[in-house]
Amino acid sequence: MSTGFNRNDIISYLREHVSETRFQHCLGVEEIGLQLAPRFNLPQELIPPAALLHDLCREYDPELLLKLAGNFGIVIDDIEKAEPLLLHGAVAAATVRKELGIEHPEILEAITFHITGAPNIAALAKLIFIADFIEPGRTYIVSRQLREEAFRIEPESLLLKVYNHTLMFVLNQGYLFHPRTVAGRNELIMKGIR
Ligand SMILES: [Fe+2]
Ligand SMILES: [Fe+2]
Numbered sequence: 001m002s003t004g005f006n007r008n009d010i011i012s013y014l015r016e017h018v019s020e021t022r023f024q025h026c027l028g029v030e031e032i033g034l035q036l037a038p039r040f041n042l043p044q045e046l047i048p049p050a051a052l053l054h055d056l057c058r059e060y061d062p063e064l065l066l067k068l069a070g071n072f073g074i075v076i077d078d079i080e081k082a083e084p085l086l087l088h089g090a091v092a093a094a095t096v097r098k099e100l101g102i103e104h105p106e107i108l109e110a111i112t113f114h115i116t117g118a119p120n121i122a123a124l125a126k127l128i129f130i131a132d133f134i135e136p137g138r139t140y141i142v143s144r145q146l147r148e149e150a151f152r153i154e155p156e157s158l159l160l161k162v163y164n165h166t167l168m169f170v171l172n173q174g175y176l177f178h179p180r181t182v183a184g185r186n187e188l189i190m191k192g193i194r
Pocket of ligand 1: 055086114
């Protein structure tokens with residue numbers, strides 16, 4: 001299926017809306033996403049719009065995220081109310097839908113859930129959740145290790161590792177667990193993924 005969008009248009013749009021550091025991070029997510037796409041049986045063309053735009057609203061302050069989420073009619077749960085940064089995915093998805101006319105449900109899902117992961121998500125959302133954690137610009141030791149393992153282990157085992165490390169990170173930082181992250185991990189364990 002064509003996404004109907006030209007990568008150059010997305011790049012120019014992104015450049016206008018995020019810092020250079022964030023822009024480079026998005027390119028990194030795209031790069032590793034394209035490399036991992038065949039392991040997830042995903043067509044290459046779905047990767048750039050999802051990867052490049054996932055952090056479009058990452059630099060918005062909490063008040064703006066809450067306001068925009070309200071304007072877009074996004075349902076805000078208690079955890080998101082307490083940590084509005086968690087809304088930068090949902091707000092980005094609503095923004096690219098409105099501003100760029102991107103309607104592809106899997107692209108919008110991947111952008112929405114890239115922060116927490118979630119159960120019952122399509123392969124593209126799994127891939128972007130992973131790619132965000134292991135992109136080449138991530139120097140965190142665990143990211144480096146997973147980047148090396150990424151092409152050797154089963155995609156769902158890789159996904160489980162990203163859930164585990166995300167939860168450990170959240171725990172160590174003293175942040176709130178989002179129930180979607182726990183549910184996404186539980187789903188894999190219940191399926192027998194190790
Ligand atoms: Fe993000
Ligand atoms: Fe990101």
